[in-house]
Amino acid sequence: MNKTKSKEILGILRTVIPNPVCELNFETxxxxxxxxxxxxxxxxxxxxxxxxxxxxxxxxxxxxxxxxxxxxxxxxxxxxxxxxxxxxxxxxxxxxxxxxxxxxxxxxxxxxxxxxxxxxxxxxxxxxxxGIPAMPVDTHLHRMAIRLGYIDSNQSVVEAEEAYRKYIPKEEWIDAHHLFLLFGRYYCKASNPSCKDCQLEKYCKFN
Ligand code: SF4
Structure with missing residues (x-):
C-alpha cells in the first residue's frame, strides 16, 4: 500500500457509497x-x-x-x-x-x-x-484491509487500524471508516463478495 493508491481507493469508494454515515440510530x-x-x-x-x-x-x-x-x-x-x-x-x-x-x-x-x-x-x-479523528476497525474494516492490501492476511485488527491511519490523511479517517465499513457490509461481504463489476478489482488481492 502507499498513500497514492489509498487515495484512489477512497475516491472509488466515495462514488459507490455517496452517503457514508453510521447506520445505528442515536440522538446523544x-x-x-x-x-x-x-x-x-x-x-x-x-x-x-x-x-x-x-x-x-x-x-x-x-x-x-x-x-x-x-x-x-x-x-x-x-x-x-x-x-x-x-x-x-x-x-x-x-x-x-x-x-x-x-x-x-x-x-x-x-x-x-x-x-x-x-x-x-x-x-x-x-x-x-x-467528531474526533479516529479509525475504528471492525470485522468489515479488517477484511477490507486484507483484501485491498493495507495489511497481510495474518495481521491483526490493531495492525489494520495502524495501516489505515498511516495511509489515510487524519481529516479523512471518520469518512474512510464509514466507507470501508459500508462497502464491506453491502458489497465486499465475507462470503460471496460482489466482485463482478467491482471497481476496486485492480487493487484487490482476494482472487
Ligand atoms: S473485487 Fe471482490 S473481494 Fe475485491 S474488493 Fe471488490 S468485491 Fe471485494
Missing part, C-alpha cells in the same frame, strides 16, 4: 455508546430495533443505572451476548452518571475504562459521537 453520545456496545456480533438493524424500547424506557444514564437487570435483559434479549451486554449497560450507565456527571467522556483512556467498552467502541464514540 450516551445513546451512541449504548448502541455500539450492543452491536458486537449483532447487525445494526437488530440493534436499532431493541434500542427503540431501551432508549424510551431509560432515556438517561441515571434511569438505566437504576434499571432492573431482568428488564434490560428482556428488552435486548434478541441481540447476541445479551446477558453480558445487559450487565455492562447498567454498569456503564452507573459509571457515566457517578463519575462523569451524565456526560460520556471524550478521552480514549476514559472510554475504555467503562464496562464493555473496548478499542473499537471507544474509537466509534470518539469519531461518530464527537
Amino acid at each position: 453520545p450516551f445513546q451512541l455508546i449504548c448502541a455500539v456496545l450492543l452491536s458486537a456480533q449483532t447487525t445494526d438493524k437488530r440493534v436499532n430495533i431493541v434500542t427503540k424500547e431501551l432508549f424510551e424506557t431509560y432515556p438517561t444514564p441515571e434511569a438505566l443505572m437504576k434499571a432492573d437487570y431482568a428488564e434490560v435483559y428482556r428488552i435486548i434479549s434478541s441481540v447476541g451476548l445479551a446477558k453480558t451486554k445487559a450487565r455492562n449497560l447498567i454498569g456503564l450507565a452507573r459509571q457515566i452518571h457517578e463519575v462523569y456527571h451524565d456526560e460520556v467522556p471524550q478521552k480514549y483512556e476514559a472510554l475504555v475504562s467503562l464496562p464493555g467498552v473496548g478499542r473499537k467502541t471507544a474509537n466509534v464514540v470518539q469519531a461518530v459521537g464527537f
Whole structure:
C-alpha cells in the first residue's frame, strides 16, 4: 500500500457509497455508546430495533443505572451476548452518571475504562459521537484491509487500524471508516463478495 493508491481507493469508494454515515440510530453520545456496545456480533438493524424500547424506557444514564437487570435483559434479549451486554449497560450507565456527571467522556483512556467498552467502541464514540479523528476497525474494516492490501492476511485488527491511519490523511479517517465499513457490509461481504463489476478489482488481492 502507499498513500497514492489509498487515495484512489477512497475516491472509488466515495462514488459507490455517496452517503457514508453510521447506520445505528442515536440522538446523544450516551445513546451512541449504548448502541455500539450492543452491536458486537449483532447487525445494526437488530440493534436499532431493541434500542427503540431501551432508549424510551431509560432515556438517561441515571434511569438505566437504576434499571432492573431482568428488564434490560428482556428488552435486548434478541441481540447476541445479551446477558453480558445487559450487565455492562447498567454498569456503564452507573459509571457515566457517578463519575462523569451524565456526560460520556471524550478521552480514549476514559472510554475504555467503562464496562464493555473496548478499542473499537471507544474509537466509534470518539469519531461518530464527537467528531474526533479516529479509525475504528471492525470485522468489515479488517477484511477490507486484507483484501485491498493495507495489511497481510495474518495481521491483526490493531495492525489494520495502524495501516489505515498511516495511509489515510487524519481529516479523512471518520469518512474512510464509514466507507470501508459500508462497502464491506453491502458489497465486499465475507462470503460471496460482489466482485463482478467491482471497481476496486485492480487493487484487490482476494482472487
Ligand atoms: S473485487 Fe471482490 S473481494 Fe475485491 S474488493 Fe471488490 S468485491 Fe471485494
